[in-house]
Amino acid sequence: MTQNEIYGKKAHDLIPAGAHTYSRTDETFPGNAPRVIDHTKGVYAWDVDGNKFLDYGMACRSVTVGYGFERISDAAIAQIRNGNTATKASKVEVDAAETLVDLIPWIDMVKFAKNGSTVTTAATKLARAYTGRKYIARCLEHSFFSYDDWFIGDTVMNCGIPQEIRNLTIDFHYNDIESVKKMFEEHKGEIACLIMEPSESEEPENNFLQEVGKLCKENGTVYILDEMITGFRWDIQGACKYYGVEPDLVTYGKGMANGFSVTALGGKREIMDLGGLTPGKERVFLISTTHGAEMSGLGAFIETVKVYKELGVTDQIWKMGKKLCSGIAEIAKESGLSDYIYTTGAECSPNLVICGKDKKPSMEYRTVFLQELLNKGVLMPCIAIAYEHKDAEIDYTLDAVRSAAKVMTDALNGNVEDFITGNVIKPVFRKFN
Ligand SMILES: Cc1ncc(COP(=O)(O)O)c(C=O)c1O
Known part of the structure; x- marks a missing residue:
């Protein structure tokens, strides 16, 4: 058993929902997301097995400069x-x-x-x-x-x-x-x-x-x-x-x-x-x-x-947000996916939208997209840019987005379930578990 499995199980045995925020529970992430984080620094998080992730969740968006600044x-x-x-x-x-x-x-x-x-x-x-x-x-x-x-x-x-x-x-x-x-x-x-x-x-x-x-x-x-x-x-x-x-x-x-x-x-x-x-x-x-x-x-x-x-923290956040949004838009365009992968809202706090075949936001396709980002070491439950997301981090992220766009193309041309390796992401607000 991995440490993620051991701590993940303990978390659910000891804490209702396994975390102290519903948006930080396993069900809101794809199955290949880290179960339990050991430590964080800058804009990176390390799980209990020592895997490193470039983080865009930034602890429910609360860290705007960098972890442990x-x-x-x-x-x-x-x-x-x-x-x-x-x-x-x-x-x-x-x-x-x-x-x-x-x-x-x-x-x-x-x-x-x-x-x-x-x-x-x-x-x-x-x-x-x-x-x-x-x-x-x-x-x-x-x-x-x-x-x-x-x-x-x-x-x-x-x-x-x-x-x-x-x-x-x-x-x-x-x-x-x-x-x-x-x-x-x-x-x-x-x-x-x-x-x-x-x-x-x-x-x-x-x-x-x-x-x-x-x-x-x-x-x-x-x-x-x-x-x-x-x-x-x-x-x-x-x-x-x-x-x-x-x-x-x-x-x-x-x-x-x-x-x-x-x-x-x-x-x-x-x-x-x-x-x-x-x-x-x-x-x-x-x-x-x-x-x-x-x-x-x-x-x-x-x-x-x-x-x-x-x-000039907020200027830097805007700058990197703009770079990320225009990079995502460019990749989506190159891949013919502009209707399926896009961002909305202010560029200092972009909202990533992932759609299915009907061009409507889809949890299944979102799972496929975020799962592939995780395969590349990018943890992106939302996009919360911090001061320490610099050019190198955004460039790395855009490479991961390119790869996720390829998988999205395959999923849109095929059967989306075949591309999901774990659970489908679920929204917090729903009537039944
Ligand atoms: C807009 C907004 N208001 C209030 C809250 C509640 O904050 P807290 O989780 O610190 O209780 C949140 C948390 O996500 C939020 O996003």
């Missing part, structure tokens, strides 16, 4: 040596808050946490407290906001969540301003907040973000933009800066601290301060956690911001 790790270690935690607010806690408030013009106050779900849920709670309303409006095309009931209850995996709670989340469509207007008309004066990502696999069109902002203002609804993925990737000031939009509340996470566990809820003082201690005001139990201000993560965050400014 020394300056950032050293800053975290310095805070560990500084005690790592304290009985009262720590100096690094205040310094980190100042760093974020100075960096983002539309943030007056900030609360840090450890997970993205904590801060998006806190944003919805704050909005309900601020408006006294019950409905949460969320963008239907955006795949994930929180593991909490307000969001999961509105997906097909709503088992364990009472209908009463599910009824309180309503939906609109991205880039479809009419769907937003209709929702506001149907729930006049009842929508506490509207939440979406500034951009996911599609970029905003016809000033969608600004138009939604206007509708929120007119309807007294709190406008929340979730920059978990887009923050620290589109721009150091996030996609809000890139697209020129100012939300009432904003959430960050992945990328803030190069993979250290730091997330943030920030926004306008009059809303954020509801969680404060202003005398006479009704108390709102905002985020209050034992580990939310762990000094190591916050030290890493402050250093990450310095690294971004000094090294």
Whole structure:
């Protein structure tokens, strides 16, 4: 038995689903993916059998500079040596808050946490407290906001969540301003907040973000933009800066601290301060956690911001994203596969689409494509480019894409099942296992 098999089996025996994130479980990868990773460095991962992979998952997109980037790790270690935690607010806690408030013009106050779900849920709670309303409006095309009931209850995996709670989340469509207007008309004066990502696999069109902002203002609804993925990737000031939009509340996470566990809820003082201690005001139990201000993560965050400014991290991410996207498009064209292999969305965070014979996205063909990339040592559950993906890595990846395009041609001309050596990749959100 290989170490991958031994640890892979243990993982499933000991941890429900075998991992702590559904998108990191075996079923979302082809069968030849590493089962368990031993260590990571730069943009590479080594599995427990010592196999090396060029990584594009980058730990659920949370590592935007590179795994174990020394300056950032050293800053975290310095805070560990500084005690790592304290009985009262720590100096690094205040310094980190100042760093974020100075960096983002539309943030007056900030609360840090450890997970993205904590801060998006806190944003919805704050909005309900601020408006006294019950409905949460969320963008239907955006795949994930929180593991909490307000969001999961509105997906097909709503088992364990009472209908009463599910009824309180309503939906609109991205880039479809009419769907937003209709929702506001149907729930006049009842929508506490509207939440979406500034951009996911599609970029905003016809000033969608600004138009939604206007509708929120007119309807007294709190406008929340979730920059978990887009923050620290589109721009150091996030996609809000890139697209020129100012939300009432904003959430960050992945990328803030190069993979250290730091997330943030920030926004306008009059809303954020509801969680404060202003005398006479009704108390709102905002985020209050034992580990939310762990000094190591916050030290890493402050250093990450310095690294971004000094090294031009987001410029490099865009540059390499453009190179990868145009390389993939060229290979697809040369192979006559432009309708079957392409990328969508912003080039700093491309969405890879793999289609079947009917030219519609296909899990079977995606499996074939990613399986061949893995045969070449490229691990690409998604495309999360980091600063340390340099020309050499992109060139290597494009060679692997060339090879995967050849296998795709054969699969499109034949029977796709014959090309799948393990399981077919499955989506996280489905009703039954
Ligand atoms: C857009 C978005 N919001 C929120 C979250 C939740 O973050 P976390 O996994 O840290 O709870 C994610 C995680 O994938 C995300 O992609």
